Amino acid sequence: MDYEITLLTTMAISVIFALSLNLITGFCGQISLGHAAFQGVGAYAAAMLGKAGWPFLATLPVAMLLACVLGVVVGLSSLRVRDDFLAITTMGVVFLFVGFVRQQDWLGGEMGVSSIPDHGMGKLGFMVFGIVLAAFVAGLSVYIRRTWMGRVFNGIAEDEDTMRVLGIDVPRYKLAAFAIGTALAGLSGALLAYHLQFIGAENFGFIESITVLSMVVFGGIGSVAWVVIAAAVLSALPAWFQVIGDYKLLVYGGLLFLMMRFSPGGIAGLVRRVFAPGKAREGKA
């Protein structure tokens, strides 16, 4: 039972993390190759506050806030650069984060932060808490997509310049996407810190950023349900198959490539193509 609880908790955290990226990249079309940095900020914030004696639940809002602040800063830079430039800038953020944390002794430096206090919920309670939060984030995603803001996000993803011509304040919406997405990434980081009870800079590097991107891409950029499924399945794969555990990166990398090569719309696109072939063409890649 213990094993299943740990696995389900991991899955719930991954789902929150993937959905947080889906908001930025999927909904709003802003590619981010450095999303793990925001998870890292949340994780470190929660871990340090927890060690300073804060109760678990009180660390969550602070972790989200700090990740959100960094997210808005990066978002501000995204207003100046687009497409390829943005991809490289966001990639830079993750290297900056890892490089910074490694040199900071008060953040544990190379050694990482260990003996993060217990959340006091019990393993089962924490799992339920994680799943409830994941469900909440999924609900929030669906809700956002239906609001005016969600539609503007979609418009920006499709054609930014047209939205500008229509008089939409594009920068404001881009910042909003970054703010919400990175705050949620911070939340997943805080949960991860308490789940693992040990974190290091290498938990939040470029590969982790790509792993979460592959979850979003594999599910189908922009689709909530399929991203949830993809995040849950991909995060559990290494645990299910020992072989994959050893070749995890080969599998992730290969999947990422094959998916883009043969079905850029992810599983969602594939399903759409099989069940509604006529509509597949207009489907967003």
Added chain:
Amino acid sequence: MLYVELVVQGLVQGSIYAMIALGLTLVYGLLRILHVAHASLFTLGAYAGVLITNASGSLALAFVGAALIAGLAGVLMYRLAYQPLLSQPPFVALIASIGLYIASEEAFRIAFGAQGLSFATPQMQGQVALGGGLQLSRIEIWMMVGTVLIIGVLAWLQSRTRIGVACQATVTDPQMAESFGISLRQVRDINFFVGSALAGFAGVWVALLNNLVEPTMGSVPSYKALAIIVLGGLGSVPGTLAASLVLGVVEAFGTIYIGQFLDRNAIAFAFLIVVLMVRPQGLFARR
């Protein structure tokens, strides 16, 4: 004296970056693809270099072999991976490229082991005194000479030969070039071959410098090379060259003065982000 030393160290590092980044610029200029898997070809070249040297004992053969193998692999990559994706939005090719890169890094580990390979007999050892207490290894000196030579040849090819002019025309206006009878396909193949061969070449140099080839050796240069082509203004060859050298020097000074706050990679990307904030089009773009 410290300043001079730092600048020289920076230029050495910068010339490695230049060789990797130039190939990337060629690809970007033509296809507008951020070709992350370029680093796989760099690593492939390094492995080929060590394996050929150890088998044949000839370093010259290793350079030729590595450039050839990396070049052909690059063309293959273009045909199988990128060509079918050209009609998709740009991030599709970018993500495919990242996937390819991660998978290849892992494939190298499986094929050649995690510990890496070394030259059976270390090549080109020895230090050369440049006067004033300045010292460089023989490899570093040859590497800089090699970079200058290659860039010279490349510049000559671009401006003086049919194929070079065809390449430039294709970059400027693909449709017009095609209507003048230039085969886009051929130009792209050649471009990928040359760019990838350069990466393979650089791989052998780095293998010589460290006397070690590891599966992950491509990661840092690959990200740096991306940062460099952005700094250079995406697609501009002289810009890339200048940005490589500038970044090498900035890193050299950075590690001395702010090394306690940020490591080398972080300094490079901090510099990149600051530059992009001020000049979103890159340092050397003419826009």
